[in-house]
Amino acid sequence: MKKIILFVTAVYMILAGCKKADFNDNTVTGEGLVDFTLLTPSSGAVLQLNAAIPTTAISFTWNAAKPGLNTAPKYKVVAVLREGGDFNAPLLSFDADNAGVANKLTLTYKQLDDALGAKGIAAGATADLKWSVTADNGSKQLLSQSTFFITVTRFKDGASPFYLLGPVSSTSILEINPTSTTESFTFNWTRSKPAAGGPAVTYKILFAERKLDSEGLELPIDWTTGTLFSITSNSNGVDSFATVTYKALSDSIANHGYSDLGLQANLKWTVQATSGSWKQNSDYKNDLFFLRQVKMYLVGSVQGWNINDPLELITDKRADRYGKVFYTYIKIDAGGEFKFFKTKGDWGSGYGNNGTSGAGFSTGFNVGGNFVIATAGIYRLTLDVGTNMAYVQQKQVGVVGNMQGWDAAAPLTGGYIKRDHFLIIANSNGSDAFKFHDGPEWNNSTPDKARWWGDAGSGKLNHDGGDPNLVAATSPRTRLIWDGTNGQELKYEMSPAAEMRVVGNGMTGVNDWDPGSSPQMTYSGNGVWTISLALKANMEIKFLAGNAWGAFDYEDNSGQSNATGTAKPIVWNGDKNFKTPATAGTYTITLNEYTQTVTIN
Incomplete structure (x- = not known):
């Protein structure tokens, strides 16, 4: 019997020794325990x-x-x-x-x-x-x-959690006057309490740049390393609010990567409470988006004396003039009248003609009558609130550079497109340096003197004399556009003006909508191009300044009128083609870039 028991035991041990371990089997037997994480x-x-x-x-x-x-x-x-x-x-x-x-x-x-x-x-x-x-x-x-x-x-100091109250978080863009010391933001929050017997709590507002990743998702902020700047709350940090003037906030961001006043500031802000060695950030972080803009307006006969829809002037952003000098280039008829205004919708915020004084007119806040234009023309109107002077001068923007001997007394001028918008076609050799310039001198020491603009990069212009020069990089002509229609940001466009083609499906014997084989117009100077063509009736054409799509082009701005013998308005940022005449035949087409018209005779 003893031998049998030993045999059975031996067999069991052999079988047990041959069994493979299964690390995926967590079945528990007996009173064992399985590891856990x-x-x-x-x-x-x-x-x-x-x-x-x-x-x-x-x-x-x-x-x-x-x-x-x-x-x-x-x-x-x-x-x-x-x-x-x-x-x-x-x-x-x-x-x-x-x-x-x-x-x-x-x-x-x-x-x-x-x-x-x-x-x-x-x-x-x-x-x-x-x-x-x-x-x-x-x-x-x-x-x-x-x-x-x-x-x-371990415990030493502490501060209890707290919450932001205002300004409420928003990505809507606020416009602020960066020179104003009377307008302000009020930042406020609930109070944080120190540990029992601990040091009193003080506060400062932390500001950081709000950034997005390549998919448009907001990136997290490390407030220890990512803070742009901070502002202490009122009463040397004791109050749970801070009154920050527009100027103070603008100056702070200007010193931390936003020196260009044209840049939109997209910030996040929070508040840090400090008690002794303890720093406690608010549980919330709010968005604050704003543009720093000083604005002045023109109201007059040129826009129907509508104080609620005034014309914004260009803000002169030269460092010594910012917030003080404003101007515009505008065509005014004889007998036209106007005044400058500080606030949209407020007749009591005007700057009027308070009498002649030297080369300009004395003015001041809410004083003086209307300015009156005696002779029709294109005028540069300038308001200097720093000296309470206004200047009314017949001027327009042109080009001064290698192509005309850098003669400020004789700028190359072109077409007045609309207020603060000029187009000039200048002869160029492909490397001519130039500046936009309103003449007639290089003296720009005071606001009534000359103004000129150089290249600020990315299609933007710097203010009043800055370098580097622009370069007309095409020959034999370059189309140059000075654009001040955004009073806060001067821009320019530049494109080849070597050719102008008529493209469409309205020409006899010409491939439909094929720029490369389309006929070229003849340039006769002063922005004028001409050509004689056999046109089909009631079809479509447009004008293209190159032999491939993507070149500068002109579209119809007349409502697609097919009338002949009448100058029809054109536009370079539209989407409607020109209609050919109602009767087929041979016609002479004249495109005038300076007057922005096309005539089919």
Whole structure:
């Protein structure tokens, strides 16, 4: 009988020894425990214990260990020093929630702080720890094979959470006067409380640039390294609000990457509360988008004396004139009248003619009558609120450069397209440097003298004399457009003017809509192009300044009239083609870029 028992035992041991281990099989037999993993706080977490809110809870969580056949395990959270610590002799040990049964431990800031203090960690000191969890079902004890590193800073100072109140977060663009010391933003927030017996709380507003990734999603901000600038709250930081003038805010962002006043500032702001060594940022971060713009307007017979829809003047952004000097180039009929105004819709904000004084007119806020034009023409109207002077001068924007000997007394002029918009076709050799210039001199020391503009890059112009020069990079002619229609940002366009083609489906013997084979017009100077063509009736054409699509082109601005013998308005940013006459035949087409018209005879 003894031999039989030994035989059976031997067979069992052989079978057991031959069985393959299955690491994917977590089935528990007997009273064993299966390993489990930690969840939170994750490895690398930094816990700063805020003395102002001692009852705030921290949750330690982990996956449950699979129990044995009968007994569910109980858990302990254990922590040791990261360097040299031994989980067999833990620095800290806490029973899990629900008498140890839950796979979770909830500790308040104070409980964790008290435990660290009892182990000799000084107030305000930082402890680098690693933590894990033990499971115990009475017959089996298991330490989780995963350990997480955390950094805990003990109580010293603190400040309670608080919330922003205003300005409310918005991506709508606000326009502010960057020179104004009377207009302001009021930033305010709820108060933060210090820890019991701690230093009083002070505040400062933090500003950072709001940035988006390539998919248009907002990027997070590290407020420690990403803050552009900060502003202390009122009463040297004691108040829970700050009154910040438009000028102060503009000056601050100008000193931190936004020196170009034409740039839109897209900011995020929050508030930092400080009590002793503790810094507490608000739970919220608000958007604030704005443009820094000083505006002045023109109202008069040229626009029907509509104070609610005035004409915005160009703001002179030369450093010594910004916020003081404004101007416009405008065509006015004989007998035309006008005044300058500071505020849209406010008749009481005018600057009028208060009598001649030297080369200009004396003016002032809410004084004087209308300015009156005696002779029809294109005028540069200038208002200098710094000296209370206005200047009414017959001038228009032209070109001064290599192509005309840099003679400021004789700028090359072209067509007046509309207010603050000029087009000049200048002879060029492909490398002629030039500036836009209104003549007749190089003296620009005062607002009544000459003005000229150089290249600010990206199709923008700098103000009054800046370098570098622009370069007419095409020959034998270049089309140059000076654009001041946005009073806050002067721009230019430049395109080849070597040829002008008639393209469309309205010409006999010409491929339909084929720029490369379309007939070329003849340039006769002063912006005028001509050609004689056999035209089909009631078809379409347009004008293209090149032999391929994408070149500068002109479209119809007459409502697609097919009348002959009448000058019809044109446009270079439209979408309607010109209609050919109602009767087929041979016609002479004249395109005048300076008058912006086309005539079919």
